[in-house]
Amino acid sequence: MDNIFGLALIALGLIVAFNLLLTLALIKKTSILPNPTTPSNSPLPVGSAAPTFLAETTDGGAYSLSDFVGRKLILVFVSPTCNPCLMKMPELIRLRSSLLKKNISLVITSIASMEQTRQLIHQFEIDFPILIAPRGENSLVENYAVYATPTFCSISEDGKIEGGGELNSEWTTLVSALE
Structure with a gap:
């Protein structure tokens, strides 16, 4: 036994x-091991073609990726109900103005409704158009793999992804290099 x-x-x-x-x-x-060509928090592979998009603006216009060919483009995704986004808005407004002088387009892109975004514009007295791409209504958010706000995606003059992610240390490094 x-x-x-x-x-x-x-x-x-x-x-x-x-x-x-x-x-x-x-x-x-x-x-999931980090890909050496993709920053650790970048939702899209660096060097890949940026997904095309078409989004309405708060002033009734519309923009597509092709409108930015020949210029560096930085899409910053925000939500009017996101406190970190609200805290970053003054910096984004200031930064947009200084980057325009260098032929760099910083485009704030709201994932909320037109009405919520207009409230954001009023709150911060924004005098430029903001792209509207509500989650589930515009493919821009899904195509750019926006998983949170505030996040960004940097696109080169020839339409290639240069990086992206949350507005943290990688964002600070990008901004320092551009200013």
């Missing part, structure tokens, strides 16, 4: 060890 119990205990130990090894191998295989 002791022999059977001992063998069962050894078999159970081997099964547990084998299960642990399989689990570790699965974790290693499914881990």
Whole structure:
């Protein structure tokens, strides 16, 4: 009886060890490792073609990616209900003005409704158009993999993704390089 119990205990130990090894191998295989061509928080691969878009503006116009060919474009995605977005608005307004002088377009893109975005414009006395791309109504948000706000996507003069992500240290580095 002791022999059977001992063998069962050894078999159970081997099964547990084998299960642990399989689990570790699965974790290693499914881990998302950073792609050296993509910044750690960039939703789109660096060097890939920027997705085309068409979005209405708050002043009744519309813009597409082709309107920015030959200029660096920085799309900044915000929501009027996002507190970090509201805190960044004064910086974005100031930065947009200084970048225009360098032929760089910083385009604030709201993922909210026209009405909510107009309230944002009124709150910050914004005197330039903002793109409207409500989630679920305009493919721009999905095509640019906007997972949170505020986030940004930097696009080169020839329409290639240069980077993107949240407005954190990577954003600060980009802004410092452009100013």
